[in-house]
Amino acid sequence: MSSRPNIIFIVADDLGYADLGCYGARAAGFGPVSPTLDALAAGGLRLTQGYSNSPVCSPTRFALMTARYQYRLRGAAEEPINSQSRGSTTLGLPPEHPTLPSLLRGAGYRTALMGKWHLGYPPAFGPLRSGYEEFFGPMSGGVDYFTHCSSSGQHDLYLGAQEQPQDGYLTDLITEHALDYVARMAPGAKAGTPFFLSLHYTAPHWPWETRDDQALAPQLHRHLFHLHGGSIHSYRRMIHHMDEGIGRLMALLAQHGLTRDTLLVFTSDNGGERFSDNWPLVGGKMDLTEGGIRVPWIAHWPAVIAPGGVSAQTCMTMDWSATLLDAATVAPDADYPLDGKSLMPLLRDATTWYGPALFWRMNHRGQRAMRQGAWKYLRVDGHDYLFDLSQDERERANQAAIDPERLSAMRAAWERWNAGMPAIPQDATVSLGYSTRDMPQR
Template identity: 45%
Template sequence: MADDLGYADLSCFGRRDYETPHIDSLARDGVKLTQAYANSPVCSATRTALITGRYQYRFPIGLEEPLVNRDVGLEPEVETLPRVLQRAGYSTALVGKWHLGALPDYGPLKSGYDQFWGFRSGSVDYFSHNTIGGHDLWDGTQEVHETGYLTQMLGDRAVDVIEDASKSHQPFFLSLHFSAPHWPWEGPNDLDESKRIQSSGLPIWIVHLDGGSIAVYAEMMKAMDRQVGRILDTLDRLNISDNTIVVFTSDNGGERFSDTWPFTGRKTELLEGGIRVPTIVRWPAELPAGAESEQVCMSMDWLPTLVAAAGAPMTPGLESDGMDLLPSLRGGKPQERTLFWRYRNLSQRACRSGNLKYLKILENEFLFDVVEDPLERANLKDRQPDAFETLKADYAAWEATMLPEDPEAFTHGANGADFADRFGVGD
């Protein structure tokens, strides 16, 4: 899982100013999902959905947009994807970003992972590994101080996890959650930028606003692509590629230097650019190579999909709001479904059914055909009033089954006035 990756930030999805050959190879050898969504336009909420297979709004941690300096987290008793696979005999490891609650009450080792090596907060400096509250790099529950560029270090650790599992002849589940290309904008050769940030004494979310460039972003992306290449090479070297499922996706849409074409919007917005994410799955033994799927899917679908692929039972208490994607990935006809989102900043609401999407921003309501009009510019609510009212009612019925929004939760979002100016949605 990449962090803040725009829909067209991979060359196989349209990026033109750099190439991502190793990730592209997954699309060449697997299935490219062109209508894949993140559960949220920000990270903690999507990660809640990914690990639980449920709409994040069913859990207090899922109401965080994202989690910042609050004693909230993924409760250890909540059923999770790694725990299900753990019971089925898999070794489980998280390498990279957690961001679902802090010690002592919350953590990867309390939620089904046998191993954890990475950071617990939303972002860290790529060289100093510092975040808002100080140093943030962990091996299990022990803080570690190692030097290096974080993307490379995560790749190193992921390779070790795979090699160890292969030596033990145990099936494994590895969550490799990169920080890239999340700010701070630092490529492998930008140690001086890291020193500038540290010496400023300012929070990294403030300093990052005047840093970076498209060229730096390209270097961050190419560094991540190289580590994906190392993972794939390791699977080949150990002769386990054919029966290893590799999924590549993002936690939400792109940020400052991202390409979200053909969509508009960005991280924190329920326009397509904030929630549509590039997604690829490769399983040579079972899935066709070089295929594309138009199946509408969401982060929470990976729990039922991977549990089904592993042949693990969906135990009582393991309820999922997602669907098993394997039939469509194997070439079956895409299944119709309805998906829902909400985001507290500007009171955004969204519902997609078929090609139509209901969207509400403040008190402004829209109906878009996101296939024929991916830029979401032609408001069809007056042309198709019955469809508009149906989707609006579907959204209201769904929201009534979720937890109410938490007014104390941090909301990271676009400046309201800027959003209104760009999209003409009120004062």
């Protein structure tokens, strides 16, 4: 077996901070919501202060792929990639840009993406043009789980570079393709050729459809962006379907003797949507309050990570991409230096430390944020806030008037960081269909 691990990077879609049992979710009527992920957390490392690079889907995925701040690329400005972006040659991940899969592939890894892409449409963009050898899934941000049609009504399910209609519930189809891939890669992995599998579920992203809702799919699809459908019960069942698939994947790894030497990382692309549980955080998707950007992070790698680890280490999506490169002993491209910082020391020893300052920005409501140590600077609708998250995770007690010097210093640090990033184009907007919830009030 190669000393380099197999790598599986699992990304849920719009999963809230407290939607998993190991993050405080209560049992549902059918039992625990996420028993597989809870077991992985117990057998590995769980982070309590980890973040996504953005409170919306596409920009976080740019950061995941490049291990750099998404603001460096035009296609990642806000959330411009939707069904109207088909045919665009600017709104997407440039094929010439080094990526996590292309760097791993160049170092001898086999690579595949099973699940959501959302980084630009063919022919200008696509997974096979950005380092993946194999791909199955939708190109867009959200599709019906049964018809596999996007919000525009266009069928959106691909196998490789070709549109590929398939029958079935999308979460289960993604799982099946992931299982097939691992089964095919297992002999090579045992012989010294590791694999990198991006497993990007669309669950629990709208539409709110469980495995048992196929008869309702045509009606639900007419309201793909609907505000009046779904329930917390269907939402939690969708999470459970994903968890079941991950359980099947872990069983397959064990069957092939690959568990010990496989690094598995699980997270969400942003904070939860309207049916999620973000307790004790406020806000959700599209917000730079904690509920929009703080997400679950679980790492499992028995050869390196001791079981039962819990850490308050601060980090972002791009840090984990840098970590995976480090774990595989793969150097970044010298022309594209990483913004992400490797967390390999944390994987070896779950001792918490505060890393570099973290930064965010959005045109939507003029939002900006910075996390440095226990402190957070936030601007919403032109108003500045300062929160001590060690005492106030709900961001209710504004310390701006009490500690003006700290606020001034953090605001200046954000301005310096922002000056080093390309400006957000004025035509960059967020996609429709989301609601902003519980933002701080003046």
